[in-house]
Amino acid sequence: MAEAARKRRGRSDDQRSGDRLFDRELDHLPPEARWREWMHRVEATIFAASEPVGREALARIVGKSCSIDLLIDDIREELRGRPYDLVAVAGGFRHLTRPAYADAIRAAIGQGESAGSLSEFEVLVVTAIAYFQPITRGELSSFFGKDVSRDLIGHLRGAKLIASGPRSPTPGAPYTYVTTKEFLLEFGLGTLRDLPDLESLEDAGLLSKEKLLAGQIMPEIATE
Structure with missing residues (x-):
């Protein structure tokens, strides 16, 4: 124990010395x-x-x-x-x-698995996860009125935009999903608090809060 304390003191002394040198x-x-x-x-x-x-x-x-x-x-x-x-x-x-300059960069060096390679429906799914995380795949399917497939979730995970969250307390304890730091980077957000509020999206015609709460997000896309 005494040896460990000496090592800690030594590291602390080294750090202070570095601070003085810089x-x-x-x-x-x-x-x-x-x-x-x-x-x-x-x-x-x-x-x-x-x-x-x-x-x-x-x-x-x-x-x-x-x-x-x-x-x-x-x-x-x-x-x-x-x-x-x-x-x-x-x-x-x-x-x-x-x-x-996004188009010029893509033309020169291409792009990997990222937000730019997502379909419109995948963008809607990751947006729903961002707003309602932690959320299960079943809950997402209910929101959209169609199955949110494991392949779609895998695509979002491959793009590092989502990760597994805690197990849901519902029967079967399914996995939930949450957004990642990479999601913030891809969408240019400082924190999740920077997401536009639902009223703003509704005013812009991008999302209906009434349909959302009724489990009918973007039915014209959900039925494709």
């Missing part, structure tokens, strides 16, 4: 140059990361008084007119290409 504050620089260097650090970190980078991680590379949000705003302003942007998504920040 100059977050940059007090030797004039304010404008300091802000510019913080911008470069943040942009480089987000560019290099394979996943969205959260505020907590970014706070480790800038001064304690630095506002991450203001820094991000300045970076985005500099990216105005570029074919990519810095976007808040899936709980962090990530560089994403602008939608206007």
